[in-house]
Amino acid sequence: xxxxxxxxxxxxxxxxxxxxxxxQWMGVELSNLGVRLKRKTTIGDSESExxxxxxxxxxxxxxxxxxxxxxxxxxxxxxPCLARYFNCEIKMHEEAxxxxxxxxxxxxxxxxxxxxxxxxxxxxxxxxxxxxxTAPGMWFERNGKVFVSMPGVPHEMKRMMTDIILPKLQQxxxxxxxxxxxxxxxxxxxxxxxxxxxxxxxxxxxHLKLAYLPSLGEVKLRVTAFGDSTEQLEADVNEQxxxxxxxxxxxxxxxxxxxxxxxxxQTLREKKLTLxxxxxxxGGYLSHLITSVPGSxxxxxxxxxxxxxxxxMRQLGVKPETLEKYGAxxxxxxxxxxxxxxxxxxxxxxxxxxxxxxxxxxxxDKPVGTVWIAYxxxxxxxxxxxxxxxxxxxxxxxxxxxxxxxxxxxxPK
Amino acid sequence: xxxxxxxxxxxxxxxxxxxxxxxQWMGVELSNLGVRLKRKTTIGDSESExxxxxxxxxxxxxxxxxxxxxxxxxxxxxxPCLARYFNCEIKMHEEAxxxxxxxxxxxxxxxxxxxxxxxxxxxxxxxxxxxxxTAPGMWFERNGKVFVSMPGVPHEMKRMMTDIILPKLQQxxxxxxxxxxxxxxxxxxxxxxxxxxxxxxxxxxxHLKLAYLPSLGEVKLRVTAFGDSTEQLEADVNEQxxxxxxxxxxxxxxxxxxxxxxxxxQTLREKKLTLxxxxxxxGGYLSHLITSVPGSxxxxxxxxxxxxxxxxMRQLGVKPETLEKYGAxxxxxxxxxxxxxxxxxxxxxxxxxxxxxxxxxxxxDKPVGTVWIAYxxxxxxxxxxxxxxxxxxxxxxxxxxxxxxxxxxxxPK
Numbered sequence: 035x036x037x038x039x040x041x042x043x044x045x046x047x048x049x050x051x052x053x054x055x056x057x058q059w060m061g062v063e064l065s066n067l068g069v070r071l072k073r074k075t076t077i078g079d080s081e082s083e084x085x086x087x088x089x090x091x092x093x094x095x096x097x098x099x100x101x102x103x104x105x106x107x108x109x110x111x112x113x114p115c116l117a118r119y120f121n122c123e124i125k126m127h128e129e130a131x132x133x134x135x136x137x138x139x140x141x142x143x144x145x146x147x148x149x150x151x152x153x154x155x156x157x158x159x160x161x162x163x164x165x166x167x168t169a170p171g172m173w174f175e176r177n178g179k180v181f182v183s184m185p186g187v188p189h190e191m192k193r194m195m196t197d198i199i200l201p202k203l204q205q206x207x208x209x210x211x212x213x214x215x216x217x218x219x220x221x222x223x224x225x226x227x228x229x230x231x232x233x234x235x236x237x238x239x240x241h242l243k244l245a246y247l248p249s250l251g252e253v254k255l256r257v258t259a260f261g262d263s264t265e266q267l268e269a270d271v272n273e274q275x276x277x278x279x280x281x282x283x284x285x286x287x288x289x290x291x292x293x294x295x296x297x298x299x300q301t302l303r304e305k306k307l308t309l310x311x312x313x314x315x316x317g318g319y320l321s322h323l324i325t326s327v328p329g330s331x332x333x334x335x336x337x338x339x340x341x342x343x344x345x346x347m348r349q350l351g352v353k354p355e356t357l358e359k360y361g362a363x364x365x366x367x368x369x370x371x372x373x374x375x376x377x378x379x380x381x382x383x384x385x386x387x388x389x390x391x392x393x394x395x396x397x398x399d400k401p402v403g404t405v406w407i408a409y410x411x412x413x414x415x416x417x418x419x420x421x422x423x424x425x426x427x428x429x430x431x432x433x434x435x436x437x438x439x440x441x442x443x444x445x446p447k
Numbered sequence: 448x449x450x451x452x453x454x455x456x457x458x459x460x461x462x463x464x465x466x467x468x469x470x471q472w473m474g475v476e477l478s479n480l481g482v483r484l485k486r487k488t489t490i491g492d493s494e495s496e497x498x499x500x501x502x503x504x505x506x507x508x509x510x511x512x513x514x515x516x517x518x519x520x521x522x523x524x525x526x527p528c529l530a531r532y533f534n535c536e537i538k539m540h541e542e543a544x545x546x547x548x549x550x551x552x553x554x555x556x557x558x559x560x561x562x563x564x565x566x567x568x569x570x571x572x573x574x575x576x577x578x579x580x581t582a583p584g585m586w587f588e589r590n591g592k593v594f595v596s597m598p599g600v601p602h603e604m605k606r607m608m609t610d611i612i613l614p615k616l617q618q619x620x621x622x623x624x625x626x627x628x629x630x631x632x633x634x635x636x637x638x639x640x641x642x643x644x645x646x647x648x649x650x651x652x653x654h655l656k657l658a659y660l661p662s663l664g665e666v667k668l669r670v671t672a673f674g675d676s677t678e679q680l681e682a683d684v685n686e687q688x689x690x691x692x693x694x695x696x697x698x699x700x701x702x703x704x705x706x707x708x709x710x711x712x713q714t715l716r717e718k719k720l721t722l723x724x725x726x727x728x729x730g731g732y733l734s735h736l737i738t739s740v741p742g743s744x745x746x747x748x749x750x751x752x753x754x755x756x757x758x759x760m761r762q763l764g765v766k767p768e769t770l771e772k773y774g775a776x777x778x779x780x781x782x783x784x785x786x787x788x789x790x791x792x793x794x795x796x797x798x799x800x801x802x803x804x805x806x807x808x809x810x811x812d813k814p815v816g817t818v819w820i821a822y823x824x825x826x827x828x829x830x831x832x833x834x835x836x837x838x839x840x841x842x843x844x845x846x847x848x849x850x851x852x853x854x855x856x857x858x859p860k
Contacts, residue, residue: 048484050474051660054467057489061463071461072496076470076487083485090503247464256464311752317738318731321752325730328806328839336758339724339734339750341743345792349749379758393741426741 035070036207039095041087042076043103043112044186049078056101056191067200068212068260069097079103084115092179097203102186104169106148112183113156113172120174120181122158130154130161130170137168159183162198166190173202180206210260213267216247217255217275219285220294221439224248227255231281234274241267242274250428251435252294287442294438295323301445302333302383307411309441310379311337312350312371314362315389315405320434335379340371350374363388363400365417372410383445384410385437389420391429405433409444416444448483449620452508454500455489456516456525457599462491469514469604480613481625481673482510492516497528505592510616515599517582519561525596526569526585533587533594535571543567543574543583550581572596575611579603586615593619623673626680629660630668630688632698633707633852637661640668644694647687654680655687663841664848665707700855707851708736714858715746715796720824722854723792724750725763725784727775728802728818733847748792753784763787776801776813778830785823796858797823798850802833804842818846822857829857 040057047054057074064071072095077083084103091098103112117124131153138145152169155161162171162182167190174181182199184191203209219227224246228235235244241261247254257274259267279286288297302309311334313320321337324330340346346362347354352370360366368388376384389405396402403422408415420436422429453470460467470487477484485508490496497516504511516525530537544566551558565582568574575584575595580603587594595612597604616622632640637659641648648657654674660667670687672680692699701710715722724747726733734750737743753759759775760767765783773779781801789797802818809815816835821828833849835842 048474048487049478050471051658053471058463058466061461065462072491074461074487074489078485245459245464313731317743318726318734318750318752319738321731322735322843325732325752325754325804326840326843330730331754331808335755336762337731337750337752337754338762339731339738339752341738341750342748345749349751349791378762391738395744427739430735430739 036068036097036209037072037095038064038069038097038099039072039091040074041091041098041100042074042186043079043084043100044076045078045109047102047186048076056186056188059188059192060099060101060195063195063200064099066212066214067204068210069203069207079109079111081111081115084111085119088115088119088181092181096179096207098179098181099199100181100183101191104152104183104185106152106168116159116172116174116181116183117156120156120158120176122156124154124156127153127155127161127170133163133170134168162194164190164194165197166193171199173199175206211262211264211267213259213261213264213271215257215271215275216290217257217278217286218252218288218290218292218294219255219282220252220287220435220442222253222282222285224253227253227282227285231278234278234281238274239270242270250431251439287439294435294442296327298438298441299324299327299330299333301442303329305445307333307383307445308381309334309383309385310375310381312375312384312386313337313339314341314346314371314387315391316387316430316434316437317341317391319430320385320387320437323434323438335381338375338378346371351378361400363390363404363406365406365419368406368408368417369410369415372408372415376410382411383441385441386410387433387437389422389429389433391426391433392424393426403429405429405436407433407437407440409437409440411444411446413446414444416440448481449510449622450485450508451477451482451510451512452485452504453487454504454511454513455487455599456492456497456513457489458491458522460515460599461489469599469601472601472605473512473514473608476608476613477512479625479627480617481623482616482620492522492524494524494528497524498532501528501532501594505594509592509620511592511594512612513594513596514604517565517596517598519559519565519581529572529585529587529594529596530569533569533571533589535569537567537569540566540568540574540583546576546583547581575607577603577607578610579606584612586612588619624675624677624680626672626674626677626684628670628684628688629703630670630691630699631665631701631703631705631707632668632695633665633700633848633855635666635695635698637666640666640695640698644691647691647694651687652683655683663844700852707848707855709740711851711854712737712740712743712746714855716742718858720746720796720858721794722747722796722798723788723794725788725797725799726750726752727754727759727784727800728804729800729843729847729850730754730804732843733798733800733850736847736851748794751788751791759784764791774813776803776817776819778819778832781819781821781830782823782828785821785828789823795824796854798854799823800846800850802835802842802846804839804846805837806839816842818842818849820846820850820853822850822853824857824859826859827857829853 159172169185172183243258245256340350346352371386372384386408392402405420408417547566572585582598585596656671658669753763759765784799785797799821805815818833821830
């Protein structure tokens with residue numbers, strides 16, 4: 035199997051001043067290509083460390099992908115180190131100079147001497163055009179090994195990888211055929227899901243691998259198939275997906291990249307249904323999830339966040355008797371909240387949250403993490419009581435995910 | 448200077464299935480301690496790779512901090528590899544067994560054999576108690592070098608580092624005296640800030656270093672001082688902070704770890720002022736920022752999210768004439784929104800947002816990224832027009848940060 039290593043260069047990543055998100059993205063892309071990643075290394079802006087890391091990586095892997103250290107200032111050492119490592123001169127690259135000049139021109143800025151120098155490249159490399167910035171990428175080949183240097187700026191690196199480097203790697207190396215499918219589940223924990231599907235998992239053909247990818251409020255299953263033909267692998271994966279449905283179908287909300295708020299948005303749009311929200315303990319986060327989706331104004335009309343007791347009564351209109359008798363965190367209150375917001379905002383669906391996010395606000399019978407959620411449409415009102423964690427932010431996020439799941443389960447068929 | 452390396456073990460990190468946030472946090476903590484980080488390495492669940500990485504790291508650094516690979520299943524190899532590397536047996540550790548038993552008992556769960564085995568440790572290590580989980584940490588010393596193994600779960604690792612490992616490293620090694628101060632600014636971009644303070648920056652004494660840490664909506668300045676006495680360094684930093692105030696004081700909202708929503712919350716609580724929000728284009732994110740702060744119910748009473756045109760009129764109560772004449776994204780509308788929400792919710796302060804987050808909704812005179820924000824109290828109403836980016840989520844977050852800054856600037860003195 036073709037192997038690769040990632041090398042990240044820069045003090046600011048090493049010392050934790052910025053988070054490295056590049057290597058996670060690159061890991062996924064390489065794995066989708068069928069390349070086995072052997073190691074990720076981060077080193078600082080030091081010539082000797084960089085040269086040592088080049089030599090070590092070349093011994094272990096076929097492909098060495100380098101990000102960072104391509105800026106115009108003196109502490110950016112990747113380019114001189116590569117020139118030295120591959121033993122060649124740095125010379126002005128005319129095409130690269132034209133590109134960087136155009137880049138500045140199109141933004142109405144003047145080319146400085148520092149930026150001009152970014153178009154000078156080691157003679158032994160192939161230039162890779164940077165459509166999103168000023169530092170070109172570089173491709174080196176020697177003894178069947180490939181070194182690629184890219185800028186550390188995420189959107190510049192991603193565009194280069196997607197447009198040029200990944201296709202070029204596929205041409206250069208003989209890759210296995212790989213097919214992936216992500217199955218997205220919600221409403222069940224990782225270990226319970228594993229229990230439900232263990233017989234299925236154990237019976238998977240040996241060329242299919244399963245990975246559990248849990249995150250806050252949901253668990254993704256990634257099926258990876260290895261073989262000779264994409265069509266065959268796709269058919270093999272389809273067959274297994276059909277077999278998992280009777281075991282865990284009720285928790286599966288989609289396949290691929292779309293999170294639950296996008297899937298729910300598509301359903302609401304298709305069914306021409308509108309949504310309003312009365313959220314208390316989630317404090318705006320649920321509305322934010324819904325409105326983070328482009329075009330959500332097609333189905334989402336608005337929310338009320340009645341955080342204070344008086345606002346629940348005076349503005350939303352929950353009956354004082356209900357609040358006095360049962361409290362704000364109770365089933366009768368949550369039912370009123372969902373019904374009232376639906377009526378006031380004239381939407382097809384109303385949902386509501388009320389709970390104790392913590393750390394304060396607990397009572398003996400309502401500990402931190404007690405949350406009521408409700409869904410209401412013209413056919414029915416559905417409620418659910420959650421008992422979550424001690425952590426405020428986790429409670430806010432889990433409650434919001436639980437409401438999305440309640441909408442998914444309760445929508446008119 | 449004492450040097451360290453970080454070693455992250457696990458296929459799921461290597462292949463990008465989960466993002467590694469640990470090493471960023473650890474990089475900052477080590478740097479605060481005065482330890483020079485030389486390298487961060489991520490490798491997969493492979494015995495030979497792990498043993499090789501141990502040997503390489505030991506050659507280069509004094510301290511090797513290892514996370515991951517401590518789970519109870521067969522693919523978790525860190526413990527057996529450490530036992531082999533330090534040439535000692537794995538035996539049941541009675542105190543660790545008591546701790547893991549207690550941990551399960553306190554959660555009402557039964558101890559499984561797999562989890563029981565987590566209390567078996569290499570004889571040559573010192574156990575580090577895991578207060579937040581089941582896998583103990585391990586501390587090894589040999590020839591003046593220290594290896595520490597920790598779980599990869601972020602909150603378990605952080606608690607162990609803070610409570611035990613960082614203090615123990617300070618006892619074991621002779622660290623330089625280092626003093627840090629973070630100066631938090633908002634409302635000014637990195638390059639403009641750099642221009643304003645360049646004379647100050649260039650005149651900093653040589654034992655003080657400045658770093659710019661920009662993030663969405665704000666720029667943090669970190670001053671690091673190196674010397675012999677904390678008191679002296681603190682005095683040196685205080686002197687420089689006094690000198691930066693005339694240059695950039697209007698943008699400085701705090702020092703240390705508290706983000707703007709916490710600082711504003713403290714001010715509102717001290718001044719006994721209450722807040723309500725009418726947010727349209729920010730869709731709940733602004734309310735979420737405010738309510739992410741524990742105890743925010745002391746000053747935040749509630750929000751209206753009038754996403755649809757009709758809700759702006761019928762529920763919030765913006766005059767139809769205003770909306771028809773000027774549109775939803777306009778100064779007259781934003782003024783009404785802030786004033787109305789303040790009156791309806793009976794709060795001291797009302798703030799509002801209305802804009803085109805994108806990608807849809809633009810008009811020729813109102814491109815994507817056009818946002819109006821307003822602040823209203825009994826003394827005055829302040830508005831601001833923003834011209835932001837093409838990216839929906841960035842626009843939502845930048846608008847919310849801009850409102851927080853508007854509150855900071857407009858609060859009654």
